[in-house]
Amino acid sequence: MSEENQNQKAMPASLASVAAKHAQKQPGTNPLGTGLEARGVHAWFGTKHVLSDVTLDFAAGTVTALIGPSGCGKSTFIRTLNRMHEFIPTAALAGEVRLDGKDIYAPGTDVTKIRLKIGMVFQKPNPFPSMTIGENVLSGLKLAELKRSNTDDLLESCLVRAGLWNEVKDRLKEQGGSLSGGQQQRLCIARSLAVEPQVLLMDEPCSALDPGSTFRIEETIAELSQTMTIIIVTHNMQQAARVSDYTAFFLSNDGPGLMVETGPTSQIFSAPRDKRTEDYVTGRFG
């Protein structure tokens, strides 16, 4: 963290220029639906209010970065977006999350179908160790009880899109755990792709990886954003600047986490409206 901060202090301007190079996508220019909308989302763990009134739009086909200091509720928020939040026994929630205009928390919703449409990649690579590499990629079909003909093509296309095909094409029968950390994370991305989600949530997907693997995953994100909506939590400002069209800054001051500011990434890094955002992206705190 501290090393990163020093980098940021040294070059806030370059962050903005990185972000500016990245041609920002306009909402509504993409035939992928209306995307995902969070409306007044609050979250609690037990009686502890950890997230307050977050309203945020994720236009289809865009990449949005969620940034903010540790403990401000980024993970909590991203987990409310595919109903993984309720997985924790004490968790509670208010507000709405709409996918293509429909509330995913509406009574009578099949939560497994929601999670199929809104996939997730976790911070720590978590392939299934009892399965081979190939089985891991296709595991979603089995888990969600989907039928697909021609799974060989699907397997290849997922691995190609995750940037892993060349490295594993000759070892598809090996165990998933036999890969390096970076490869495992790309395997997990490939696994999410196999069920063809509309939205992909990534919670610090590169935080355990080396720069090389990080670069590969960023390439993958750029590629995937052609066909899906991506929301990524990251502590790495350069990464946010490199990969995202939009950025949202979260912060909590002893109370529940808030979404302080959102906007096009280049604007957040060059001309933030809020003083706290400016302090954070220039590395003055956090």
Add this chain to the structure above:
Amino acid sequence: MALLEDRVNSVPAPRELTTKPRRSDQIFRFVVTLGGMSSLVILGLIALFLSIKGIHILNEKGFSFITESRWEVVTDENQEVIQSTFGIGAMLVGTMLTAVIALFVGVPISILGALYLSFYASGRVKTFLVSLIDLMAAFPSLLFGFWGFFVFMDSAEYWAKLINKYLGFIPIFQVPTPIFERSPFIAGLVLAIMIIPIVTSISREIFAQTPLDRIQAAFALGATRLTMIRAVVIPYGRGGIVGGAMLGLGRAMGETVAVYTVLNVVYAVNWQMLFGAGGNIASLILLKFGEAGAYEVDALMAAGLILFLLTLVVNFAADFLVNRFGKRGR
């Protein structure tokens, strides 16, 4: 140049890596070793005792001790043994038959129960059931035996008749004469009920250790609870379940009182599980021990030795299976 070649040619031998542990660690190591070895020593002493007492019987009777199915001692008025036949064939078969029935019925129920407790039950229901199961594990087996004999027998007999009627074409479900009371089937069911608590709580502990990130990964891929359990929990817990089942099997094979109460001890090999005849080694020992003379006691010790060896073999086999197939899901 010469220098470089020298260096290349003189690859050093790997060094021996040693450490001198601190005094406190040495002492603790000794204490721990003592604890670890004690079970081995106790087991060894029991085996030694059984061998010393029983080996001469095994020598005398040879292979017929496990193939023959009679247990007769004729003594004269001075309690001297004139003639004896010792064979535990029927009891050996009965031991395995009742234990296998117990596993067949008990383990699936235990796994389902453990899955329910781990992934479906919540809050108070869970706490209550868990303590109930622990209580059940501590129940004296005599009570299971009584319950099996006085309460359970009637309905079990009814099921046995049903099975015989509809599946009677399968040899193990046939009966030579229609006697359905006190059969290995019923004894096996009572044993199944006896092993359910231990197998359930072991399986539950294993399931509880399933890594959360894998469970979450499965749910994030649109898994239902059922598919998640199949893809993540079972592969992870497989080895542990086998281990738990083996503990159950051990208990079932060694069970004395419950089997003795329920089962009709008959000295004839009986594979037909619905037919009311059988026995197991442990119940034979219980039956004969009270009035046995010194010679017959030795024979009973020999029977105990066989049971001991059988348990050992089964457990080694289970260990082998766990190591061979259980590790993949970890």
